[in-house]
Amino acid sequence: MKPPDIEHLYFDGRHYDQRCQGLTQDIPFWVSRARKYGDPVLELACGTGRVAIPLAKEWFLITGIDISEPMLAEARRKSSREGTVVEWIKTDIRDFELGKKFPFVIFPANTICHLLDLEDLEACLSCVKRHLTPSGRFVIEVFSPRLDILLRNPKERYSHSEYLNPDGKGTVIVTKSNAYDTASQINRIKLFYKLPE
Numbered sequence: 001m002k003p004p005d006i007e008h009l010y011f012d013g014r015h016y017d018q019r020c021q022g023l024t025q026d027i028p029f030w031v032s033r034a035r036k037y038g039d040p041v042l043e044l045a046c047g048t049g050r051v052a053i054p055l056a057k058e059w060f061l062i063t064g065i066d067i068s069e070p071m072l073a074e075a076r077r078k079s080s081r082e083g084t085v086v087e088w089i090k091t092d093i094r095d096f097e098l099g100k101k102f103p104f105v106i107f108p109a110n111t112i113c114h115l116l117d118l119e120d121l122e123a124c125l126s127c128v129k130r131h132l133t134p135s136g137r138f139v140i141e142v143f144s145p146r147l148d149i150l151l152r153n154p155k156e157r158y159s160h161s162e163y164l165n166p167d168g169k170g171t172v173i174v175t176k177s178n179a180y181d182t183a184s185q186i187n188r189i190k191l192f193y194k195l196p197e
């Protein structure tokens, strides 16, 4: 089980929030499911609380777990600024024991793609199974791969996003490469961050 490279800018909560500004279209879905399945809710890989904080604002009890301290630091800062209560826990989604069960476990925003092999996927799923109540629900949001993306030239860089540098100097430009291995059916995406000079 390889630890993720949390030194990478991808795991910096300030950069994540700048890059994902305006990404809110999934929130009504998670709120409606929480109304249906009940709380406490557990969010796997909660990041900066993009989903957990809006759920807490709707008065759901929620626990968010994530491996990156810089992401959780941003989550804590925002939830205390907004007066919302979320239980933030730093742990690995492949190996956690929270000592309680949940009727609703969520895995938003394609984050399941961070589980890079079958061993990681099975480890995470067995942790989730241990944390679900007997009739609990586990909801995963993941995209359907587009053929034209899978067929991209792995040596080429494609545009990904641009956002204002959270340190206040210029624009950060993110590009990506795509390498799809047909035998394993694994699509490897690399993000490249270009900071302003």
Ligand SMILES: C[S@@+](CC[C@H](N)C(=O)[O-])C[C@H]1O[C@@H](n2cnc3c(N)ncnc32)[C@H](O)[C@@H]1O
Residues within 6 Å of the ligand: 004, 011, 044, 045, 046, 047, 048, 049, 050, 051, 065, 066, 067, 068, 071, 091, 092, 093, 094, 108, 109, 111, 114
């Ligand atoms: C795309 S962000 C998603 C954050 C949040 N769920 C959202 O919807 O905005 C991916 C998150 O996965 C976390 N992550 C990646 N691998 C992890 C692991 N093995 N255990 C816990 N968190 C992990 C990262 O730290 C990052 O916060």
